Amino acid sequence: MTRHLIIAAALLAASIAGTKPAAAERLVTSISRHQVLVNSSFTGTSIVLFGTVEPDTPTARRRASAYDLVVTVTGPKQTIVERRKERVLGIWTNVASRTFINVPSYLAVLSNQPFNQITNADTIRQLQIGFDSFILPQQLGSDIGDVGRDDPFRTNFIRLKTQHQLYVQKTNGVTLLTPTVFRAEIPLPAEAPIGNYDVDVKVFAESAMLTRANSAFEIVKVGFEQFVATAARDYGLLYGLTTAMMALMTGWFAAVVFRRD
Amino acid sequence: MQIYLPIADLPVDIFLVLAMGLAVGFISGMFGIGGGFLMTPLLIFVGISPAVAVASVASHIAASSCSGVISYWRRRAVDLALGLMLLAGGILGTAVGVWLFTVLRGLGQLDLTIGISYVVLLSTVGGLMVSESVRAIMRQQQGKPVTPRRGGAHTWVHGLPLKMRFKRSKIYVSAIPVWLIGFIIGFVGAVMGIGGGFLLVPMLIYFLRVPTATVIGTSMVLTLVTMASATVMHAATNHLVDAVLALILMVGGVIGAQFGARAGQNMRGERLRLLLGLLVLAVGLRFAFQLIVQPGDLYSIRVLGAE
Numbered sequence: 001m002t003r004h005l006i007i008a009a010a011l012l013a014a015s016i017a018g019t020k021p022a023a024a025e026r027l028v029t030s031i032s033r034h035q036v037l038v039n040s041s042f043t044g045t046s047i048v049l050f051g052t053v054e055p056d057t058p059t060a061r062r063r064a065s066a067y068d069l070v071v072t073v074t075g076p077k078q079t080i081v082e083r084r085k086e087r088v089l090g091i092w093t094n095v096a097s098r099t100f101i102n103v104p105s106y107l108a109v110l111s112n113q114p115f116n117q118i119t120n121a122d123t124i125r126q127l128q129i130g131f132d133s134f135i136l137p138q139q140l141g142s143d144i145g146d147v148g149r150d151d152p153f154r155t156n157f158i159r160l161k162t163q164h165q166l167y168v169q170k171t172n173g174v175t176l177l178t179p180t181v182f183r184a185e186i187p188l189p190a191e192a193p194i195g196n197y198d199v200d201v202k203v204f205a206e207s208a209m210l211t212r213a214n215s216a217f218e219i220v221k222v223g224f225e226q227f228v229a230t231a232a233r234d235y236g237l238l239y240g241l242t243t244a245m246m247a248l249m250t251g252w253f254a255a256v257v258f259r260r261d
Numbered sequence: 262m263q264i265y266l267p268i269a270d271l272p273v274d275i276f277l278v279l280a281m282g283l284a285v286g287f288i289s290g291m292f293g294i295g296g297g298f299l300m301t302p303l304l305i306f307v308g309i310s311p312a313v314a315v316a317s318v319a320s321h322i323a324a325s326s327c328s329g330v331i332s333y334w335r336r337r338a339v340d341l342a343l344g345l346m347l348l349a350g351g352i353l354g355t356a357v358g359v360w361l362f363t364v365l366r367g368l369g370q371l372d373l374t375i376g377i378s379y380v381v382l383l384s385t386v387g388g389l390m391v392s393e394s395v396r397a398i399m400r401q402q403q404g405k406p407v408t409p410r411r412g413g414a415h416t417w418v419h420g421l422p423l424k425m426r427f428k429r430s431k432i433y434v435s436a437i438p439v440w441l442i443g444f445i446i447g448f449v450g451a452v453m454g455i456g457g458g459f460l461l462v463p464m465l466i467y468f469l470r471v472p473t474a475t476v477i478g479t480s481m482v483l484t485l486v487t488m489a490s491a492t493v494m495h496a497a498t499n500h501l502v503d504a505v506l507a508l509i510l511m512v513g514g515v516i517g518a519q520f521g522a523r524a525g526q527n528m529r530g531e532r533l534r535l536l537l538g539l540l541v542l543a544v545g546l547r548f549a550f551q552l553i554v555q556p557g558d559l560y561s562i563r564v565l566g567a568e
Contacts (some may be wrong), residue, residue, distance in 0.1 A: 040505075042265045043272045079565045086559075091552045093373050099565070156560040190265065190272045221267065228267035232500050240496025243504050244489040247320045247511055251327025251485075254515030259332075 024056035027213045029201050036188060036219040044165075044190040047217060052181045053203050053210075068111070068118040068204040069174045070129050071184045075106025075166075076195030082157050098153040099139040105193045106166050107134065110173025110184045119207045127202065127209065131158050131169050165189040194219050268503035269313045275509060277307070282513020286325055289514070290521025291528075292537045293329070293462065293477035295322035295484050297455035298383065298544055300510065309506070310563075311372055315362070315453070316495035316502045317510070323488040324511035325518045326458075326481045332522075333478030340429040340475045344482035346436055347461075350443025351487045357444075358451025359494040365452075366499070376552055378453050383545025386460060390538030397531040430475045438468055447487045451494070458484050459541055473530070 029051035036045055053067050079101050083094040111118060115130050128134045132149040136157070140147065147154055161167035166189065174184040186199070199215040221229055231239045263272040281303050289296030297318050304314035333339050365371045423436040442464050446457040461480040465471040471479065496502040525533060 038265060040265050040267075041263065043263050080562050081565050082560060082562045084559050085556055085561075087555070091377075092554075092556055093552075094561075105564070153560075157562060160558075160560060160562050191270065193270070225265060225267040228504055232268055232496065232502065232504075236497040236500050237493065239504070240493035240502060243320050243496060243502055243507060244323060244492045246504070246508065247324035247489060247492065248327050250324040250508075250511040250515055251329075252331060254324075254328040254519065255331035258328075258519040 025203060025210045026054050026056045027201060027203050027211045028052050028054065029199075029213050029215055031186075031199060031215055031217055034217045036217065037222045038194065038219060039221075039223050039225055042190055042225075044192070045188050047186045047188065049184045049186060049199060049201070049215075050182070051184075051201060051213075054180060065206050066179055067176070067182075067210075068113060069176070069182050069184075070115070070118065070127075070202045070204070071108070071110040071174055071186075072129070072134075072200045072202075073106065073108040073110075073186050074104040074198050074200075076104075076193055076197075077102040078105040078193070079103075080105075080157075082153055082160075084153070084156075098157075100157060101137045101139055101144055103136045105195075106188075106197065107131075107161070108168040108170075108173075108186055109134070110168075110170050110186070112172070112174040112176055112182070114171045118204050119209070123207065123209065129202075131167065164191055166191060188219070192219060194221055264505065264509075266309075266503050266506050268501060269309045269317075269506060271308060273307060273309070273506070278506065278509045279513040281307075282321070282510040283517040286514035286517025287521035287524070288517075288540070289325055289458075290329075290518030290523075291525035292459070292521075292533060292540075293481070293525070294458035294537070295326055295455065295488070296514070297322050297450070297457075297488075298379070298453070298459065298541070301453070301455065302379075302544065302547075304506075309503075311375060312362075312366060312499065313501045313503055313506075315375070316492075316499060317507045318455075319450070319488045319491040319495060320502060320504075320507040321510040321514055322455075323485055323492060325514045326485040326488065328515050328518060329481040329522075330478065330485050333481060336478075337429075338475050339478035339482055340427055340471070341482070342425075343427045343430055343432075343439065343471070343475075344479045346425070346427075346439045347443035347446070347479075347483045348486050350440035350445075351447035351483050352490060354444035354447025354449075355451045355487050355491050355494065356447075358448040359491065359498060361448075362452050362495075363498055375453055376548055378449070379548040380545055380552060382449070382453075382460070383541050384549065385545075386463065387538050387540075387542025387545050390463065390534055391542055394531045394535035394538055398535065401531070430471045430479070432470055432472075434469050442468065443483065446483060447491075450484075450487050451491045457487075459537065 029049060032048040036047070049071060079099065080103060081097055081099050083097045085092045086095040088095065109130050115124050124130065125133045135146045136154065137144050137146060158167055165187065168187060174182050176182050196216060196218045199217070200212060202212040203210045262275045264275045265272045281300065285296040285300045285303070288299065300318045300321060301314050304318065305311050330339065365374050424433060425436050426433045442461070446461050449455065449460065450457045458480050461483060462476055465476050465480060466473070492502055
């Protein structure tokens with residue numbers, strides 16, 4: 001009951017913020033590349049996002065308070081199993097596990113200042129800003145849901161993803177070049193999976209979200225890398241035979257080259 | 262120089278992998294083994310997933326044993342009849358091994374199975390080899406003559422039916438233990454990503470009394486065919502063979518093996534066996550250590566599938 005009230009209140013607040021005439025802003029964004037090509041020398045890269053917040057109508061006055069920005073980048077969805085080791089009969093082995101269903105393989109949350117200085121706790125939770133509020137669906141018995149942010153499986157999942165630089169959270173990741181023009185660098189490690197990435201930009205002022213914009217880019221394998229990956233997946237047998245032949249040829253070649261008698 | 266591996270999906274230093282191939286190749290040439298039991302853990306250490314490592318190492322072993330078979334063949338040190346009989350069991354063992362590999366991977370216990378198999382197998386074989394070779398060396402230093410192989414020395418293995426004569430090895434044994442040994446080697450090779458040469462050579466010597474002259478060449482024939490077929494089967498069922506990784510390893514491996522073979526020829530048999538035994542034992546203990554000591558990170562994640 002209380003939850004419904006909170007949601008209703010939040011919706012009301014949002015509609016009030018939305019109808020305020022002075023809050024008419026337009027967000028224009030552009031990303032440096034819409035396609036990241038993975039070839040044999042790929043070791044990770046970064047994409048630069050530029051954007052500007054401008055009044056929708058020329059007559060609208062500029063705000064007194066500064067704009068705040070939150071950029072959320074999500075990679076292709078994956079189902080990931082997390083396992084915890086425990087000592088059983090003197091041997092460390094995987095005992096407990098938790099399955100994360102359709103969670104982003106890559107997640108970057110960039111902002112110009114700490115989230116709690118941008119907006120209030122309710123809005124942070126509602127708009128899923130940052131790792132703590134981002135919903136990571138998990139298989140819990142027969143249900144699918146997200147447990148609290150302090151759950152050890154969840155915190156360790158984020159920690160491991162962060163170690164691989166696949167989850168990034170930077171509260172100084174967005175730079176305001178002028179009060180209305182911003183820039184953010186989205187780091188992409190070599191391990192970032194192939195697929196489509198969504199970029200979501202939200203603009204805040206005085207704790208309320210004014211507007212948001214979506215953009216996207218994709219990571220694709222090209223050339224030889226793509227050829228090998230496709231061959232291995234679609235023509236497994238032929239690929240295996242070719243690799244085995246390659247092994248025999250290499251061995252034969254060595255035997256001939258190094259022949260001593 | 263970094264190179265992005267298309268199946269392992271991560272960049273590795275090409276010279277590091279090449280150096281690993283060279284080093285393992287040197288050891289494999291010196292002792293006449295495939296070296297998979299060293300290469301697979303090394304690849305896992307560099308960050309390649311165990312599944313990709315096991316599948317790709319198979320082709321690397323195929324390459325180094327191919328060059329080995331050719332040079333032993335020239336020296337007439339290959340018993341083809343024995344090799345083919347071992348193979349009959351080996352192919353079946355490989356198929357069962359690849360199937361079990363796929364099942365275990367689904368259950369999430371692949372790492373543990375690989376870990377425990379390494380500990381049990383390597384410590385046992387390593388321990389036996391070390392104690393046997395130490396005794397041989399001590400006997401020699403005491404001036405006692407090494408007991409030669411007696412023609413009439415029979416064990417229970419020789420009482421089995423389906424006897425066959427293997428001319429080049431000069432032995433007359435039942436086909437059943439030959440098939441069984443082949444099956445075990447094929448099975449172990451597919452599950453653990455090892456050629457099984459270090460297992461096969463002692464088995465052939467102790468159970469079948471194959472003379473040292475033909476034992477390595479013959480075991481390499483089996484390794485070559487089981488590993489080549491393991492490559493094909495892993496590629497067809499698990500799609501995990503990284504051809505780029507395999508090629509770098511092969512090139513390093515075959516070159517290293519040639520130099521290793523020369524180094525090995527200058528060493529006495531029992532010294533060589535002692536060294537190999539110590540090496541096998543060390544790798545086994547390393548895995549045991551890993552299972553017993555609390556790991557640095559209790560949590561691990563693995564991608565099950567993409568949407």
